[in-house]
Amino acid sequence: MVHAYGPHIFHTNDDEVWEYVNQFMSFKPYVNRVKATTKGKVFSLPINLLTINQFFGSTMSPNEAREFIEERADTSIKEPQNFEEQALKFIGPELYEAFFLGYTRKQWGKEPTEIPASILKRLPVRFNYDDNYFAHRHQGMPEHGYTSMVENILNHPNIEVKLNTKLDPSDVEDYDHVFWSGPLDAYFKHKFGRLQYRTLDFERIEKSGDAQGCAVMNYTDEEVPWTRITEHKHFSPWEAHDKTVLFREYSRSCEPDDIPYYPIHRTDGDTLLEQYQEAAAAEEGVTFIGRLGTYRYMDMDVTIRAALDTLAEWRGAHAS
Numbered sequence: 508m509v510h511a512y513g514p515h516i517f518h519t520n521d522d523e524v525w526e527y528v529n530q531f532m533s534f535k536p537y538v539n540r541v542k543a544t545t546k547g548k549v550f551s552l553p554i555n556l557l558t559i560n561q562f563f564g565s566t567m568s569p570n571e572a573r574e575f576i577e578e579r580a581d582t583s584i585k586e587p588q589n590f591e592e593q594a595l596k597f598i599g600p601e602l603y604e605a606f607f608l609g610y611t612r613k614q615w616g617k618e619p620t621e622i623p624a625s626i627l628k629r630l631p632v633r634f635n636y637d638d639n640y641f642a643h644r645h646q647g648m649p650e651h652g653y654t655s656m657v658e659n660i661l662n663h664p665n666i667e668v669k670l671n672t673k674l675d676p677s678d679v680e681d682y683d684h685v686f687w688s689g690p691l692d693a694y695f696k697h698k699f700g701r702l703q704y705r706t707l708d709f710e711r712i713e714k715s716g717d718a719q720g721c722a723v724m725n726y727t728d729e730e731v732p733w734t735r736i737t738e739h740k741h742f743s744p745w746e747a748h749d750k751t752v753l754f755r756e757y758s759r760s761c762e763p764d765d766i767p768y769y770p771i772h773r774t775d776g777d778t779l780l781e782q783y784q785e786a787a788a789a790e791e792g793v794t795f796i797g798r799l800g801t802y803r804y805m806d807m808d809v810t811i812r813a814a815l816d817t818l819a820e821w822r823g824a825h826a827s
């Protein structure tokens with residue numbers, strides 16, 4: 508199974524969302540254990556006790572490592588103003604430079620000082636050997652893939668699917684109500700300007716056997732142009748294949764004809780976004796949903812949660 512739009516792992520703490528997706532597809536257990544290559548060595552991610560001990564050539568216990576990292580952290584930073592300050596406050600310069608600095612520049616095309624601190628919300632370090640990337644109660648892969656799962660969701664007598672058919676905003680009047688999952692600025696014909704996105708290029712590599720040994724290998728050095736390599740056969744270990752498909756992933760600025768992947772948030776606020784949000788709130792008969800309609804990074808479970816809540820709210824308001 509190959510994930511055409513980049514690797515997708517379903518993970519959630521939301522029991523209702525987990526039940527929802529399980530109605531449409533059985534999930535196979537899958538735990539994401541990411542690795543990172545930096546300066547010619549391989550480490551475990553997210554940064555955990557194994558990473559720290561390998562990186563500093565030590566055998567520290569959890570408490571020793573906590574004290575050691577606290578000594579390196581920049582305690583003079585009380586209220587971090589950006590991503591870099593947040594990282595330095597939490598982990599100090601060595602781990603920041605090895606795992607965050609170059610990677611962040613490649614991923615966002617910006618200096619970490621220009622990225623909001625909120626991107627790195629919590630302490631990005633674990634003082635134990637837990638390398639389960641997503642600390643969520645439910646985690647798995649749809650046994651027959653996402654395409655088949657979405658087909659099952661859409662297989663309902665009230666749903667008509669029209670492929671390769673773009674809804675033009677001017678046609679909205681033809682419908683009782685529209686839930687717009689397309690780009691927020693596209694709905695308004697970009698009248699205030701274009702919201703900024705990063706897009707991804709995927710370079711497909713075919714090999715035989717097991718080429719990488721794991722599903723996801725991040726490349727955190729700035730000199731390496733790709734951000735990560737994913738080997739998709741490891742996402743579905745219940746399938747057996749002699750050959751293997753990998754993708755090198757490159758991040759760059761999104762041009763008008765590219766697929767928008769990640770919204771770019773700025774430390775100095777976004778007046779353009781606010782203009783579109785105001786226009787959206789004033790629009791009647793349209794609800795803006797999903798990652799593009801709300802210009803937010805949303806995981807799949809968050810998107811489904813938001814869709815279920817939006818519908819419940821809409822039904823409540825339109826109950827007659």
Ligand SMILES: Cc1cc2nc3c(=O)[nH]c(=O)nc-3n(C[C@H](O)[C@H](O)[C@H](O)COP(=O)(O)OP(=O)(O)OC[C@H]3O[C@@H](n4cnc5c(N)ncnc54)[C@H](O)[C@@H]3O)c2cc1C
Nearest residue numbers: 513514515516673674688689768797798805806807808810
């Ligand atoms: C590289 C990458 C990796 C990710 N990995 C994970 C992961 O591991 N786990 C996870 O939970 N999430 C992951 N995500 C997030 C996940 O992709 C999103 O949660 C999900 O795509 C959001 O669904 P959506 O319906 O909002 O948007 P989309 O899936 O983008 O759907 C929007 C749809 O609207 C259609 N559309 C747009 N304009 C129009 C129009 N005018 N008329 C008709 N149709 C239109 C588009 O064609 C598209 O089909 C990842 C995202 C990326 C970019």
